[in-house]
Amino acid sequence: MKVTVDEAKCCGAGQCVLIAPEVFDQREDDGIVILLESEPAENLHVTVREAAAVCPAAAIEVSEST
Structure with missing residues (x-):
């Protein structure tokens, strides 16, 4: 799994952090979101999805790696 975030889109709701x-x-x-772990x-x-x-x-x- 590879995770990326678009800081420009982020509205700071914080649901991801919770x-x-x-x-x-x-x-x-x-x-604004900070990505701590891209993989x-x-x-x-499951929680990242x-x-x-x-x-x-x-x-x-989220992209699935093979």
Whole structure:
């Protein structure tokens, strides 16, 4: 799995951080997403997909690696 974020789309809702804090964080000044782990461990894949699905700005993209 490969995760990318589009900071320009991010609205700072923070849902990703609540769901997958091992993979996402937020900047202190404006709440914009910070990607901590672009290739998360397999045990985090379900939560990362959920975080991407609930992102109100669709700022998280998940691609499956082969």
